[in-house]
Amino acid sequence: MKVVVAVKRVVDFNVKIRVKADQSGVELANVRMSINPFDEIAVEEGVRLREAGIASEVLVVSCGAQACQEILRTGLAAGADRAVLVRTDQALEPLAVAKLLKAVCEREEAGLAILGKQAIDDDANQTGQMLAGLLGWSQGTFASSLDISGGRAWVAREVDGGLETVELALPAVVTADLRLNEPRFATLPNILKANHKPMATITPEELGVDIRPRLATVRVEEPPRRPNCTLVADLPQLVAALKGADGPRGAS
Ligand code: AMP
Secondary structure (H helix, E strand, O other): OEEEEEOOEEEOOOOOOOEOOOOOOEOOOOOOEEEOHHHHHHHHHHHHHHHOOOOOEEEEEEEEOOOHHHHHHHHHHOOOOEEEEEEOOOOOOHHHHHHHHHHHHHHHOOOEEEEEOOOOOOOOOOHHHHHHHHHOOEEEEEEEEEEEEOOEEEEEEEEOOEEEEEEEEOOEEEEEOHHHOOOOOOOHHHHHHHOOOOEEEEOHHHHOOOOOOOOOOOOOOOOOOOOOOOOOOOHHHHHHHHOOOOOOOOOO
């Protein structure tokens, strides 16, 4: 069974996000970019499936600009076998990405697609669900464990108040939650090996996919600033501060 893992290039999670002065989006110039953290977990899961003899090949796929090659190399260094860049300089909405991934899954005759549960830049949490819908495949979202045997998959999902386990018929789409696994560190030999693994580039046109945007971003704003903090020296000062001009906290 071939496994397709989708990886997105996003602003690194350590970077403090700045909104552009014209409020049209987030500042990306000279900002450190990385693989989406949930996608690292997705790659690790795919590689573990191959190591367990369940997957025959792990293919990492990213849709976006040429620079996405960097994170595809990260996926290859983590153990994926092959990479595909669906290259476009246009901004991509989750629906467009889902259509591109569908085309790749069909071309590759994949039996499983693993995505992150959400991208930390747009927080859309849509692509996996849309991909499953477009392909007509089963879906197991927010997976915190994945077991596969005999053409079926069991996905444990964290829900309010516990764990829900769903049984899926393959082919399926699974989206990775934080606790699915702990991704391994890429070793230097594996980083070097990644440079020699195959990476193909394809365009949305070649896949016959219309990626025109359906949405327009009206405005992006920073969250309201927190009021200034006051440092207090001891408990009496804290009590006095809490009883300050606004009255005790929680008073209506
Ligand atoms: P989202 O629906 O945008 O929150 O993204 C959910 C998941 O879809 C991500 O964790 C990735 O696995 C995948 N994904 C989203 N955008 C892309 C992209 N441009 N290229 C490859 N995979 C993507």
